[in-house]
Amino acid sequence: xxxxxxxxxxxxxxxxxxxxxxxxxxxxxxxxxxxxxxxxxxxxxxxxxxxxxxxxxxxxxxxxxxxxxxxxxxxxxxxxxxxxxxxxxxxxxxxxxxxxxxxxxxxxxxxxxxxxxxxxxxxxxxxxxxxxxxxxxxxxxxxxxxxxxxxxxxxxxxxxxxxxxxxxxxxxxxxxxxxxxxxxxxxxxxxxxxxxxxxxxxxxxxxxxxxxxxxxxxxxxxxxxxxxxxxxxxxxxxxxxxxxxxxxxxxxxxxxxxxxxxxxxxxxxxxxxxxxxxxxxxxxxxxxxxxxxxxxxxxxxxxxxxxxxxxxxxxxxxxxxxxxxxxxxxxxxxxxxxxxxxxxxxxxxxxxxxxxxxxxxxx
Amino acid sequence: xxxxxxxxxxxxxxxxxxxxxxxxxxxxxxxxxxxxxxxxxxxxxxxxxxxxxxxxxxxxxxxxxxxxxxxxxxxxxxxxxxxxxxxxxxxxxxxxxxxxxxxxxxxxxxxxxxxxx
Numbered sequence: 369x370x371x372x373x374x375x376x377x378x379x380x381x382x383x384x385x386x387x388x389x390x391x392x393x394x395x396x397x398x399x400x401x402x403x404x405x406x407x408x409x410x411x412x413x414x415x416x417x418x419x420x421x422x423x424x425x426x427x428x429x430x431x432x433x434x435x436x437x438x439x440x441x442x443x444x445x446x447x448x449x450x451x452x453x454x455x456x457x458x459x460x461x462x463x464x465x466x467x468x469x470x471x472x473x474x475x476x477x478x479x480x481x482x483x484x485x486x487x488x489x490x491x492x493x494x495x496x497x498x499x500x501x502x503x504x505x506x507x508x509x510x511x512x513x514x515x516x517x518x519x520x521x522x523x524x525x526x527x528x529x530x531x532x533x534x535x536x537x538x539x540x541x542x543x544x545x546x547x548x549x550x551x552x553x554x555x556x557x558x559x560x561x562x563x564x565x566x567x568x569x570x571x572x573x574x575x576x577x578x579x580x581x582x583x584x585x586x587x588x589x590x591x592x593x594x595x596x597x598x599x600x601x602x603x604x605x606x607x608x609x610x611x612x613x614x615x616x617x618x619x620x621x622x623x624x625x626x627x628x629x630x631x632x633x634x635x636x637x638x639x640x641x642x643x644x645x646x647x648x649x650x651x652x653x654x655x656x657x658x659x660x661x662x663x664x665x666x667x668x669x670x671x672x673x674x675x676x677x678x679x680x681x682x683x684x685x686x687x688x689x690x691x692x693x694x695x696x697x698x699x700x701x702x703x704x705x706x707x708x709x710x711x712x713x714x715x716x717x718x719x720x721x722x723x724x725x726x727x728x729x730x731x
Numbered sequence: 732x733x734x735x736x737x738x739x740x741x742x743x744x745x746x747x748x749x750x751x752x753x754x755x756x757x758x759x760x761x762x763x764x765x766x767x768x769x770x771x772x773x774x775x776x777x778x779x780x781x782x783x784x785x786x787x788x789x790x791x792x793x794x795x796x797x798x799x800x801x802x803x804x805x806x807x808x809x810x811x812x813x814x815x816x817x818x819x820x821x822x823x824x825x826x827x828x829x830x831x832x833x834x835x836x837x838x839x840x841x842x843x844x845x846x847x848x
Contacts, residue, residue: 404737405744412748455752458760463769475749482745496741499734504808526771527782534790541797548804555811620772624756628749700847703793707845711800715833722822725815
């Protein structure tokens, strides 16, 4: 059944053998590393551009506006123009800041999102980092981003950035627990942390959200709420509540310095959506319905990369939808939601999943 | 290609992205110097006093609670991988740990640590 799906490792293997026939091994390895880096950079920038355009367009439609429509057809080049504009903006040196930490913070934020981005299973055989502790690794690296935000807020020497960073820190570390608990539910159910194995299991057995019954669905909902909070978006955007805190932790950053935070925010949204589709919606696994052989075969011919990006796009649309549907929470409501509702529910749900896997009970 | 070298490649790519964009921005961006420009922006009016000051201790409390649960997550992940093979023994063993942990959360709740005052 799996054989119909095109394996992208054929392409990468072919490049590898092609390079090795002409160049010594170390040279081939070096070229491959550079190629991987370039591909990642290109994808990273392209996804960010597409997301910024998509966000503006979708937000416009939610508010009965037209959105960007002047630069290029349908305003398609708007985000490219924005990127150029942000590049030629002046980087303002602010007095009284902690220079070292102020400049270090964007590196940490981008580093964390890039490392998590490298773990995404984009398609069959298309994955850069595939550790055996995959899911755990993603959680570990994405918590580096909190450090970047805290440093940015503290080093700016500005009261609003300080409050924004503290709110953001409290929010992100709190909601990380719920993300961890819903990831644990999946790890218990699948018996592995490796992302490629998680996807393989879902290709053969069906997506976890269908096979995992009610506990997996609860884990999915908890993950979605916590993931939205983790990206500082939607109803949880109080670290950058414009009306109270100017722009939150990145108020003092100008030009491309601000651009890094903008980039990382959108990429984090992609990563959260990507992990949701990896853990619950099968990663690049095509949709299979038991017994419908012809249907399953047709689904297999749709390239795996389209499945992954399609599912991720749907998840990102839902996250954007949240933003324009729910009003912003207060900080006490935010922390109550996490500590009094999501964490206890997450624990009970984890126990349910353990009972389900050990005793083969189906809820 | 081992995973570790790929990890280094991805990390370097991330750092390179920031460094390269910063270099390009400083090369093509305009520069003008002005005494007013260096002031903190905050909300437009001149800043009063330093901003490296005391802030609400509530954030600190949640950080401590987070630490407790994060250490728990580190311990639970390896267990989660093999719980299917461990069976009931694995469940009973981890239950002791989880019950103590949940008691800790209940205590913090009762003491009012989860209230935002």
